[in-house]
Amino acid sequence: MYLHGTSKINSKGHLEIGGCDVTDLAEQFGTPLYIVDEELVRQRAREFVEAFRGTGLRHQVAYASKAFCVMAMCRIAEEEGMSLDVVSDGELYTALQAGFPVERIHFHGNNKTAEEIVMALDAGIGCFVVDNFIELDLLNTLAAEKGKMVNILLRITPGVEAHTHDYISTGQQDSKFGFDLGNGSAFRAVETAIAQSNLKLLGVHSHIGSQIFEVEGFRMAVEKVTAFAVEIRNKLDYTFTVLNLGGGFGIRYVEGDSPLPVAHYVQAIADAVIATCSGAQFPLPEIWIEPGRSIVGDAGTTLYTIGTSKDIPGVRKYIAVDGGMTDNPRPALYESRYEAVVANRANDQVTELVSVAGKCCESGDMLIWDLKLPAVNSGDLLAVFCTGAYNYAMASNYNRIRRPAVVFVRDGQADLVVARETYHNIVGNDIIPARLQKQAVAK
Known part of the structure; x- marks a missing residue:
């Protein structure tokens, strides 16, 4: 056992x-x-934070709250020095109600509504991870209406397929998420973003999948994302300061699952970033990651x-x-x-x-x-x-x-x-229209 x-x-x-x-x-x-x-949750969080501190790279470790989002978990993430990744107004509301520092909240999602964007703008969150051209335009318009300059990352699909279940693979070309690196849409997205008056492009985000037990996929993603950053610098004279490499670090569910120690994943990412950036004479960016499952x-x-x-x-x-x-x-x-x-x-x-x-x-x-x-x-x-x-x-x-x-x-x-x-929770939002109400029977 x-x-x-x-x-x-x-x-x-x-x-x-x-x-x-x-x-x-x-x-x-x-x-x-x-x-x-709780002790194991805190231990996992510290493993990521301390491993990154050991690399000497500037970093943010953002807990991916979609894995388990309740106010008490947001409090633990804050206490352990993590940032927070949210993907809906409900997760954002939970974080705000828990008092999580808004400047450390990152808002993801492939179909953010105008209401969600306004909610996040009003809260003053730290960064939006933009997923498509419609969102780019909408976010810039809404930010302009509020007189705000907004930090963004662009989510790109790097064409790296992790060895995982089809439904939780996200880095391949055929994905509902992000701007594709291979067909030129990611490049056009950068051109569009840097031309917007109310958006500040920090860099790019990539996520290759979930429940990953090896580091080669992360290395490949780093190489592709860094090569893209170099291309943007050379062709558009714009330098990314943040590379977000997502999450997906595996855990042991059953015998035969063999996740690597947290430090191995982090060191592999750090080594790949340092090597590729040094080779391209590109200034070392701040590295963000988003562990969720591997924390909780x-x-x-x-x-x-x-x-x-x-x-x-x-x-x-x-x-x-x-x-x-x-x-x-x-x-x-x-x-x-x-x-x-x-x-x-x-x-x-x-x-x-x-x-x-x-x-x-x-x-x-x-x-x-x-x-x-x-x-x-x-x-x-x-x-x-x-x-x-x-x-x-x-x-x-x-x-x-x-x-x-x-x-x-x-x-x-x-x-x-x-x-x-409670049973009241189950029926609490139910409404019986007047025409279906039981009528009093005269005696």
């Missing part, structure tokens, strides 16, 4: 995270329950209560939990794999092979196929590891199931950071 961060099996044979027995957490907060190992992914555990089971002799045994695709849609979306343990009997001998089903009315609501466990009983607790990234963020109310609570655990203390949804 592979345990992450502060997780361990205590003397009772129970899973313990952050000094908290998960059976106590289940009793106090209910299940399903997202449990976040393996720090999260989802705790379920096991309910029913179904044994089909010679075929498969199913066990069902009180959550599923509503709190973790990733297996259905990406065929994502997870490891798990019976949290209240973690030392029991493994005796059977089961598949873990969710409670949604969908045949595809499966969390784990072919998991080795001890014989389980109704009421046992199942802890699924590495659910810190894109689980709460993608959670839904399908079947009108309430979203779980989130707790941060550290040094034996459990703090509720997101309350479990």
